[in-house]
Amino acid sequence: MANFISFLLLLSLLSFFPMCLCNKKLGGYLYPQFYDYSCPQAQQIVKSILAKAVEQEPRTAASLLRLHFHDCFVKGCDASLLLDSSGSIISEKGSNPNRNSARGFEVIDEIKAALEQECPSTVSCADILAIAARDSTVLTGGPSWEVPLGRRDSLGASLSGSNNNIPAPNNTFQTILTKFKLQGLDLVDLVALSGSHTIGFSRCTSFRQRLYNQIGNGKSDLTLDQYYAAELRTRCPRSGGDQNLFFLDYVTPKHFDNTYFKNLLEYKGLLNSDEVLFTKDQESAELVKLYAERNDLFFEQFAKSMIKMGNISPLTGSRGEIRENCRRINA
Numbered sequence: 001m002a003n004f005i006s007f008l009l010l011l012s013l014l015s016f017f018p019m020c021l022c023n024k025k026l027g028g029y030l031y032p033q034f035y036d037y038s039c040p041q042a043q044q045i046v047k048s049i050l051a052k053a054v055e056q057e058p059r060t061a062a063s064l065l066r067l068h069f070h071d072c073f074v075k076g077c078d079a080s081l082l083l084d085s086s087g088s089i090i091s092e093k094g095s096n097p098n099r100n101s102a103r104g105f106e107v108i109d110e111i112k113a114a115l116e117q118e119c120p121s122t123v124s125c126a127d128i129l130a131i132a133a134r135d136s137t138v139l140t141g142g143p144s145w146e147v148p149l150g151r152r153d154s155l156g157a158s159l160s161g162s163n164n165n166i167p168a169p170n171n172t173f174q175t176i177l178t179k180f181k182l183q184g185l186d187l188v189d190l191v192a193l194s195g196s197h198t199i200g201f202s203r204c205t206s207f208r209q210r211l212y213n214q215i216g217n218g219k220s221d222l223t224l225d226q227y228y229a230a231e232l233r234t235r236c237p238r239s240g241g242d243q244n245l246f247f248l249d250y251v252t253p254k255h256f257d258n259t260y261f262k263n264l265l266e267y268k269g270l271l272n273s274d275e276v277l278f279t280k281d282q283e284s285a286e287l288v289k290l291y292a293e294r295n296d297l298f299f300e301q302f303a304k305s306m307i308k309m310g311n312i313s314p315l316t317g318s319r320g321e322i323r324e325n326c327r328r329i330n331a
């Protein structure tokens with residue numbers, strides 16, 4: 001009898017735990033209906049303020065899509081990126097990937113202020129970033145998806161995490177892939193999410209190395225089309241012009257589509273981290289070709305990978321807090 005009971009116990013353990021793991025893997029803690037009762041207007045408010053901001057300045061869509069990425073890769077999607085320096089907090093905004101580069105914080109402030117008016121202390125800054133990333137994609141012509149919600153906001157930031165976890169544009173293919181894998185993302189996610197570079201800008205300083213001294217021999221990158229390189233050099237000189245802006249996708253810069261992948265096939269990816277997806281790994285190159293051919297498959301995978309990225313280590317339950325102002329922790 002005792003044996004039978006322990007058998008039953010074992011059975012229930014076996015069936016229970018894989019389920020927990022499974023839920024966790026699927027982001028079981030987050031769900032799209034999270035604010036349906038507590039703040040039914042939440043998503044509409046984000047969308048309308050963002051739409052206005054993008055109308056005034058189209059680049060805002062790209063900038064906000066990137067903020068969600070830079071948030072999620074550092075301590076998870078917890079709005080750690082949005083904190084300004086104060087007290088013991090050293091802002092992630094000063095990290096190498098973010099300094100003079102990450103932008104759109106004022107739009108997040110405006111959205112947060114409107115949400116605090118409508119439903120005080122309810123909608124997290126981390127969720128605002130996730131919804132804004134989706135809406136930015138849709139506003140520029142990309143795919144839509146239901147955003148799992150219920151993230152809470154961090155009580156701290158990590159400058160070192162921001163410097164170390166977010167790939168640099170001159171990292172090798174392997175380093176970039178490793179940095180994605182450390183976040184639970186795979187090669188398919190890497191290729192699809194890099195497709196974000198179908199919109200937005202890069203500064204000269206982020207790709208200059210490719211134009212003049214790619215491997216330390218004073219020559220330009222051989223995997224960069226030479227005519228495209230010459231054109232880029234006219235506004236990105238050897239020295240100076242660091243902040244000059246260039247379209248990441250020079251063909252359809254404001255439209256979210258698969259032209260980014262078509263550019264890679266022609267050796268016209270702007271960043272080294274873009275072109276290596278086609279030139280340094282067979283499996284990755286196959287995906288680049290597939291997405292260049294099939295916009296529908298790119299869109300489908302992009303949505304899936306965005307949901308996966310949005311599920312990186314969220315704070316849920318009573319962990320973290322709902323910030324009243326995204327730039328600082330509550331008093």
Ligand code: HEM
Nearest residue numbers: 062063066069101167168169193196200201202203206273
């Ligand atoms: C795979 C590794 C990645 C690297 C090395 C990388 C690097 C960069 C760099 C260097 C810039 C230009 C920044 C500047 O010069 O100011 C940039 C811009 C951008 N990135 Fe990435 N990125 C990566 C992945 C991603 C992902 C996963 C997303 C979103 C899911 C993303 C979204 C964007 C967007 C939208 C812009 C344009 C931002 C704007 O115009 O304000 N990137 N990225």
Ligand SMILES: *[C@@H]1O[C@H](CO)[C@@H](O)[C@H](O)[C@H]1NC(C)=O
Nearest residue numbers: 168169170171172205209214
């Ligand atoms: C990558 O770029 C950084 C910043 O410009 C530079 O310090 C570093 O030497 C570069 N790394 C390689 C491997 O070229």
